[in-house]
């Protein structure tokens with residue numbers, strides 16, 4: 118009869134898990150990121166699924182498939198990196214500059230799971246790789262990856278590394294190894310469908326803490342060797358938690374948190390007005406004289422903000438009073 122108490126215990130544990138997981142289940146239903154640790158804290162790990170985030174960037178910038186993949190990978194890398202920050206208003210910006218046809222990509226993320234980004238050239242066509250995959254490395258080319266950490270009230274901190282392959286995941290792993298001296302594995306994948314929409318997108322970052330022992334490193338390397346494609350896992354229905362359980366198999370993965378992720382710009386009329394003021398008084402007076410409406414297009418989200426001649430007059434007056 119010893120099965121009875123254990124079944125009873127099971128029911129209670131299950132109910133408790135349900136109460137705790139109610140909000141979590143809502144978060145996990147859409148694009149989200151998870152964070153956890155493994156091997157008694159010797160490994161820390163992040164993973165996300167972000168189909169909607171990458172699709173939003175694709176819609177905002179009308180990107181060709183290879184640019185959707187490149188920008189999507191960088192945005193997902195930024196989301197996971199941003200989640201390592203502790204200050205809510207700290208921003209992380211990754212800038213990739215390459216000699217390939219995309220030329221450049223700029224993405225910004227915070228620790229709240231919000232990201233935005235734009236490519237230098239959204240309409241790039243390069244032949245697929247021999248394995249049929251989008252040639253992100255070829256579209257990005259050789260160049261640099263810069264990271265800028267920006268906390269209000271402090272000087273921005275920036276560091277830069279050479280690109281390893283332009284495939285983004287390897288470049289980010291190299292960045293963490295060189296800039297932060299943290300051995301890191303990064304997997305990122307964006308699968309673009311025939312209609313150019315994003316079928317799935319996701320990735321993971323796994324980092325070894327300084328006290329990590331050889332056995333853990335060896336097990337992790339074995340696991341990583343068996344995970345050839347993040348998109349294959351996602352397409353088969355894997356959640357970010359499933360991805361980390363696979364990557365950290367046998368290392369006692371413990372999940373700490375799940376959070377929603379989204380493509381979010383935050384540009385508004387006030388910022389557009391500030392940008393317009395930067396044109397200078399003469400230019401503004403000229404536009405008012407010609408009864409022209411100023412149009413400000415946001416690089417990050419493609420949204421257009423319009424300032425009427427009346428609003429421009431207000432701005433000039435406000436500026437004059439401000440002085």
Ligand SMILES: [Zn+2]
Pocket residue numbers: 382383384415416417418419420
């Ligand atoms: Zn915007």
